[in-house]
Amino acid sequence: MAAMEDAPQSPKRITRAFVLAAGLGKRMRPITATVPKPLVEVAGKALIDHALDRAAEGGIETAVVNVHWLADLMEGHLSHRVGGPAIVISDERAALLETGGGIRKALHHLGSEPFVVFNSDSFWLEGPRPNLPRLIEAWNPQTMDILLLVAPTATSLGYEGAGDFDMDADGRLAWRGEREVAPFIYAGVAILKPELFEDTPEGSFSLTLLFDRAAKRGRLHGLRLDGQWLHVGTPEAIEAAEARVRQSAQVP
Template sequence: MDDVEAVVLVGGKGTRLRPLTLSAPKPMLPTAGVPFLAHLLSRIRAAGVRRVILGTSYLAETFADHFGDGTAAGLEITYVVEEAPLGTGGGIRNVAKHLSAEDVLVFNGDVLAGTDLGAVVATHRRTAADVTLHLVRVQDPRAYGCVPTDTEGRVLEFLEKTDDPPTDQINAGCYVFRRSVIDSIPEGRPVSVERETFPGLLASGSRVSGHVDTSYWRDMGTPADLVHGSADLVRGVAPSAALPGPTGEALVLEGAEIAEGALVFGGTTVGRGVRIGAGARVEGAMLFDGAVVGEGAVVEHSVVGYGARVDDGASVVDTVVGDRAVVGAQCELRGGMRVWPDVVLPPHGVRFSPDV
């Protein structure tokens, strides 16, 4: 698909993910050993697309410092910065002058997916669409905007979240735009493709197609989704060519030390220089570089930030431990708790179990 270009929209800090590492935007958070955005870029490259426009409004230099001109990823990357947040539609319009292809793949930068991008483009061209949306079927669509289609795959309408959705098809955050549609989006102001651009196209009689499948898909907007998405990448459930090691029960990066008798599994990422003590149990977790898990500690489906410590016998379940924070010995954290960076919880400082 060397006649297709890609646009990736990456937003701000992602406040729903705090506290993690407060110095990096969400798409740069380590996910299965590399910045989250690297997984999307690897899929774009694998589909045969070579030119990517990265649109951002926050810490753009962070992306450029890491990915450079894209050569190392087999891509040509151009960076475009918004002077002020412009929304999804406004962000797409903001990069228009950098585009040259007739068909443009557009991605929301905080979605982990496994759809066949070539098939989405093929649907777009076969139906002579102005815009084609990747739609994924989910078990419970009530939390998402629903997109019903007719028997020919034509999008009928865009529905906000509802308790009685008429379809299990939702907008998966991947589109193919005809270049002329991008040029028609109002310039210099916030525009939502979901609320303005797509409904406007339907009202005008334009062809909006849906490419529907049941491929892997996860919105990475919460800590729980980040943890589970990372584990899926490590185990090979979610596809990526950017994984810095083989798929399996754990991804262990250089310099990490795992003591004899420790159990590390479930798609855990063990960052550089991490130490895991004897008898510890680590399942489906993300341990950022320099983190320490003490002897007999339990870490399940949680994030342990850069240089943070979970001391001996502590239990951390469904929790985010910020950079350099300390969870004292025998503490128990669970159920979506968050420990901010540099906070120190003393031994036995937080417990749910009765002490005897």
């Protein structure tokens, strides 16, 4: 029998995800007065289906989706999805808990292993290698508490802000300074350890709290997106994103 150390290592696997889908989508009004933002269609498909399809392609087997605004529409749509991942609803009808509080409420569905977090409007054009498998492959729990998918600020379509992060040669992220412009923007996909939520407040809080803590410990890392991130934040951005999708489909 071959020695244990001679056996090939199994590929890294992360099988659970949390999809943030409870927000009010205020910047997308008037569309989101009657349609929750995750159900807004871009290139013929709801934003949340773009995210869930990417999750399935990356090996995610179970996705927990939180709902609050127009929750019945969200649940109805998700109940008719065909194919993976399996969907578990985390009901926030009683109170909107923000990004961190929503995940904390649903930790019992996510288990004790690291999991992926998706913004439900995370939308990008893939490069030669799909980005979620790249993110999972890059994950190293010995050196990282959080790994973010980050996109270049300068080439992200529909984004006009000053960026979020600087990144060093080892992939460690640092928040941009006040009045500075940073080269990378958070692209809405991350890997987190569930134990990071152990000393977080009850109720509503932002994931930024955990990003801050990890950055101060030197354990907030980033992976540069391979492709182009499309920021679909306003009604006007939908048309621009769809035009870019059409353009990419015509490139041989």
